Amino acid sequence: MDFNLSRKAKSITPSVTLEITAKAKAMKSEGIDVIGFGAGEPDFNTPKNIQNAGIKAIEDGNTRYTATPGIMELRKAVCDKFKRDNDLDYKPENILVSSGAKHSIYNALSAILNPEDEVIIPNPYWVSYPELVKLADGVPVEVKTLEENGFKYKVEDLKKALTDKTKAIFLNSPSNPTGTVYEREELEEIAKWAVENNIFVISDEIYEKLVYDDANHISIATLNDKIKDLTIIINGMSKAYAMTGWRMGFAAAHKEIIKVMTNLQSHSTSNASSISQYASVEGLNGDQSPIEEMRKHFEDRRNYMVDKINSIEGLSCKKPKGAFYVMANISEVKGKEIKGRKINDSIDFAGALLEEVNVALVPGKAFGADDYVRLSYANSLDNIKEGLNRIEDFLK
CATH class of the missing domain: 3.90.1150.10 (Aspartate Aminotransferase, domain 1)
Known part of the structure; x- marks a missing residue:
């Protein structure tokens, strides 16, 4: 049939x-x-203190709808996390809590893309990037990254991929699947290119706490105010806090971008799980050991x-x-x-x-x-x- x-x-x-x-x-x-x-x-x-916070949320009756962008306690905790970990200043109006980082990415793409807009994606890429772009009516454009270059973008390749339809670029550091971590100088080159061409940067930082040896996670949004305004940071609780099943992601961006993302979410999923939100407050504010x-x-x-x-x-x-x-x-x-x-x-x-x-x-x-x-x-x-x-x- x-x-x-x-x-x-x-x-x-x-x-x-x-x-x-x-x-x-x-x-x-x-x-x-x-x-x-x-x-x-x-x-x-999931660490025990976070488990207990989730149980307490249920026992306290915190099981009802919340505001679409998330409870204020969590959005403030996310802002504190950005200041503490990344030296980034955000207010709750810059934060949207969603049902996992993948949901945050979908919200971001849906908020910025018009039909046939192009989004540059590093190859190798996380499997969902191209499909999420297509779902948002965009066109994924792959830029090949090489193993001998640490699977990192070269700005010369970004320049070649640029067209009048290029709207955004994915930056995933630390990366799935390659484990790549970008250094400050490399991020500065990408940021300069993005600002010069008015390109959004979707910076997927979900693995930020899982870095090794001499590597440091640096968010591209920290480099200057211009790139910060063009950056949509994607993060969440899944990887570092072992909370994959809790479905808890969040995005940070300019308040005008977050406003559109919030409107979209209000008509799709509404708020993320209230129980997961209260547990995440403890995750971000509690014992990090x-x-x-x-x-x-x-x-x-x-x-x-x-x-x-x-x-x-x-x-x-x-x-x-x-x-x-x-x-x-x-x-x-x-x-x-x-x-x-x-x-x-x-x-x-x-x-x-x-x-x-x-x-x-x-x-x-x-x-x-x-x-x-x-x-x-x-x-x-x-x-x-x-x-x-x-x-x-x-x-x-």
Whole structure:
């Protein structure tokens, strides 16, 4: 039967990362010992003080509608966080709380884009960026970033991608899937280009607290007032606070942008979960030591994973400076036959690992980078060791 469904909606591709995770979970439910490297969420529980704040919100009856942009206590806590962590001055009128950072991005794109406006996206990209742009009637324009350049934008490439339809650029630091962290000088170049061309910067900073070695997270909005006015910061509680299921994101921007985003949200989802909002106040204002404890575990796991991958013949990777992912280069494996299976692309490679040795990872094709696969180290060190040993045995 032809239901004559929306052409735009049908053009959106499903999330490969969620598909891989769902397939791995289904295999586990059948009793199969699957090691999953696909997770885009911490394997830690939400810190106890945040859990208790959520329970208290329920017990206190804070379970009703709130103002669309979020409860004042949370918006003030977000402002305090920006001042404390980023030296950025925002007022509650500059903040919109939404149902996850992905929702915040959708609000931002819907607020700034007109049909056929172009949005520059780094390749490799987070799987949802192109689809979110298309949902907002925009056109995603990919700019290839190279492994030897740390998977970072080069301003020369941005200049080449610029047209009279360019409206915005995505900046994701620390990055999913590459773990890239931009340095101040690099951000200054991008900011100069954006201001000169009046381009919005959607700065996805959801992994800001997960940085390693000598890396520091710098928000591009801190560089000057002009770039601050053009920047829409996307952040939330999911990654650093292990609150993925609480669905809690927030955006910070010029009050005129936030006003339009708030109007959009008022007619789509209204407020984010009241319980999650009260829990997030405690998360931002309360004890931060559990976040640092998680970060240290991620750093140890990253170090092991990077060393092990680089010891496996046919694989290689750079050491990421942030987030909790490694992009492993599989270009030497492509075109080969392993266990009777021809590995033509990253999807073949991921499929073979899942079926032959019960290891789930995400093919780089999902991120626009077919020479790579993404492995998450949001997993126990024991599982990481076992999973990488299985991959090594498979390639042998």
